[in-house]
Amino acid sequence: MSDGARERILAKVRAALADVPRGEEPEDVVVTRGYVRAHTGGELIGLLVDRLTDYRAVVHRVPAAEVAEAVAQALKRRGVRRIVVPPDLPTRWTAASSVVAVADEALAVAELDGVDGVVTGCALAVAETGTIVLDAGVAQGRRAISLVPDYHLCVVRADQVVGDVPDAVALLDPGRPLTWISGPSATSDIELDRVEGVHGPRTLEVVIAE
Amino acid sequence: MSGTFVGMPAFPEAASAATQNAQLRHNLRKATHTIRGKRAAVVSELDDWAELRAAGKAIKDRTLRHLDVYLEQLEEAVTAAGGHVHWAADAAEANAIVTRLVRATGETEVVKVKSMATQEIELNEALAEAGITAYETDLAELIVQLGEDRPSHILVPAIHRNRAEIREIFNRTMAEWGVPAPANLSDEPRALAEAARVHLRDKFLNAKVAVSGANFAVAETGTLVVLESEGNGRMCLTLPETLISVVGIEKLVPTWQDLEVFMQLLPRSSTGERMNPYTSTWTGSTPGDGPGDFHLVLLDNGRTDVLADEVGRQSLRCIRCSACLNICPVYERAGGHAYGSVYPGPIGAILTPQLRGTSSELDASLPYASSLCGACYEVCPVAIDIPEVLVHLRGKVVEGKGTTVERVAMGAAGWVLGDEKRLGLAQRAAGKARGLVPKRHLPGPGAAWTDTRDIPDIPEESFRDWWAGRGRGQQR
Structure with missing residues (x-):
């Protein structure tokens, strides 16, 4: 056991910083935030679609009233029979589909592994980087349900799209477990050549509701 | 079990051998040039890159100059969020803490997220001695582990292997570790990734204990951050009951807002992407979502010695992106193994001799493993003046020596x-x-x-x- 390790390390840190003037506060070290809050002033949804597509996500842009139809068609194309959904997923999103939607009530991992896909909403999406963030909030469920199934269909409302990373960080609550998703799982570990599809969902489909 | 760096010859000797290996030279050239191009393209998209870089540097400098304050703040925040904080002065202490925590769960297997800190302390070897098997789950780490090899790159530890070699390793070794490679495995990256998925799937779904590192630890909120691509990180950080994260004390950033800088700098510098496929952040434990038992092991292991050197201190700003390796003419030709450390390339040439000292012939030779061309400084997202530190360390090596x-x-x-x-x-x-x-x-x-x-x-x-x-x- 490392009794006293804490005190030893902190003492070594303080000794190492003997050159830092006494009385200097952390805020006295100037951090100039000269970078921009967003790199685009243009149309965010178009940019988000472009970025998501670049990462090989399948993207649909539909009027809000047609979300159910878009979800139903996507699930049909995919050949999905059973999906898992967060308990508070809006029922209207899956109303037009005939798939069996299993609400996640602390399902075992093996059960999650047995469904064909998952449908969730999101906390927000970042246009500049093509990133969708889940925060385990409304219509998202716990982290495991968007991880174990091989197919993830995510509904993004147009009003959830922010321009760039700084706006996203400002809106997100660090107290919640967050998952930032930019396309399907991928690897560059073989000759630094990017291929999609490893351990996370190998297909990411996004329905953007305007 | 992967190989060890102990007893390696000095850099010129090891590099001389590596440069004679045509296959290695070809693999490295192809990989480093691919990633260089990707990085340059996504960095040039941001016209405020210089400002982001300056902010990243300043945030890390603020952290380092007041590290004691931030460490205590982090400890308090993690504890308040239901996590447990441990302190380890060196590798032996860290390994003992992790071993004890794993034993307390009664488990004999752990799944691992790629982590430089745990490689540095040779945690896998220590766990093996205690009868605990650690399964590496990052694809490149898996290749290194199965091939009983050593890592040669910070981001892609198996960068020295090409697809044909990887197929051979999978065919030969996967069966010993668990699910064998599929029959007629091709050397297509997609097929190799699929083989890794099948090989590790059961391990993920049944794992009770995971060990990770972290890219960032936010002092203000107690939040840990892991960036990854494959989803192996999410698996390890989400499904097990116990999560143990070994994190170097230099990984701190003061505030949640600071991530707005690093979440732009790191993916673009590292994999050359606008954003890496997956980033997980967690604060302590969340009932009903993810591991209920979270342990943070704060690791010194030489970092306070680096901190004490006013010139060398900037090395601790490193966010392990590996852009300096990919751009370096010496790394491209010598490869990562010649540096005799888990930290190869330009950053390794300054970090290793500071963390380990320069008493061995190898470590004393590392500050010379550079032509001082300065490309590493140009691409560094936190503006570490690597040539300045190299020259400084050369001075220290020579001090009191000379024929x-x-x-x-x-x-x-x-x-x-x-x-x-x-x-x-x-x-x-x-x-x-x-x-x-x-x-x-x-x-x-x-x-x-x-x-x-x-x-x-x-x-x-x-x-x-x-x-x-x-x-x-x-x-x-």
Whole structure:
């Protein structure tokens, strides 16, 4: 056991910083935030679609009233029979589909592994980087349900799209477990050549509701 | 079990062997040039890259200059969020803490997220001695582990392997570790990734304990951050009941807002993507979502020694993106193994001798593993002046050392160069004796110097004599 390790390390840190003037506060070290809050002033949804597509996500842009139809068609194309959904997923999103939607009530991992896909909403999406963030909030469920199934269909409302990373960080609550998703799982570990599809969902489909 | 770096020869020797390996040279060249191009493209998309870089540097400097304050703040925040914080002064302490925590769960297997800190302390080897098997789950780490190999790159530890070699390793070894490679496995990256998925799937779904590192730890909120691509990180951070994260004390950032800088700098510098596929953040534990038991092990292991060096301190700003490796002409040719450390390339050449000291021949040779071209500094997202630290460390290596011949030669040179008349006499003497100087190799103690250089021609007349002669109308 490392009794006293804490005190030893902190003492070594303080000794190492003997050159830092006494009385200097952390805020006295100037951090100039000269970078921009967003790199685009243009149309965010178009940019988000472009970025998501670049990462090989399948993207649909539909009027809000047609979300159910878009979800139903996507699930049909995919050949999905059973999906898992967060308990508070809006029922209207899956109303037009005939798939069996299993609400996640602390399902075992093996059960999650047995469904064909998952449908969730999101906390927000970042246009500049093509990133969708889940925060385990409304219509998202716990982290495991968007991880174990091989197919993830995510509904993004147009009003959830922010321009760039700084706006996203400002809106997100660090107290919640967050998952930032930019396309399907991928690897560059073989000759630094990017291929999609490893351990996370190998297909990411996004329905953007305007 | 992966190989060890212990007992490696000095960099020039190891690099000399590596540069003779045509396959290795080909693999490295292809990979580093691919990633260089991708990085350059996504960095050029942001016209405020210089401002982001300056902010990243300043945030890390603020953290390091007040590290004690932030460490205590982080500990308090993690504890308040239901996590447990442990402190480890060195590798042995960290390994003992992790071993004890795993034993307390009664498990004999852990799944691991790629982590430089746990490689540095050789955690897998320590766990194996305690009868605990650690399964690496990152694809490149898996390749290294199955191949009983050593990592050669920070981001892609198996960068020295090409697809054909990886297929061979999978075919030969996967069965020993669990689910075998599929029959007729091709060497297509997609097929190899699929084989890794199948091989590790059951491990993920049944794992009870995971070990990770972290890219960032936010002092203000107690939040840990892991960036990854494959989803192996999410699996390890989400499904097990117990999560143990070993994190170097330099990984802190002060505030949640600071991530707005690093979440732009790191993915673009590292994999050359606008954003990596997955980033997980968690604060302590969340009931009903993810591991209920979270342990943070804060690791020193030489970092406070680096902190104490006012020039070398900037090395601790490193966010392990590996852009400096990918751009480095020396790394591209010598490969990562020659650096004899889990931290290869330019950043390794300054970090390793500071973390481990320069008592071994290998570690003392690392500050010289550079042509000082400065490309590493140019691409560094937190503006670590690697050439400055290299030169500083060379000075430290040489201090109190040097051969007698060297000292005599330098003393004589000082005497000659210190006086105009003496210099003039020496130059004229050299001009007269030029026929006696060998053309290619110096004899005696000068031989080593001329092994890699030609002796410069000595002119008949020195510049100073020629210049003085101009005034007397002898213009040429």
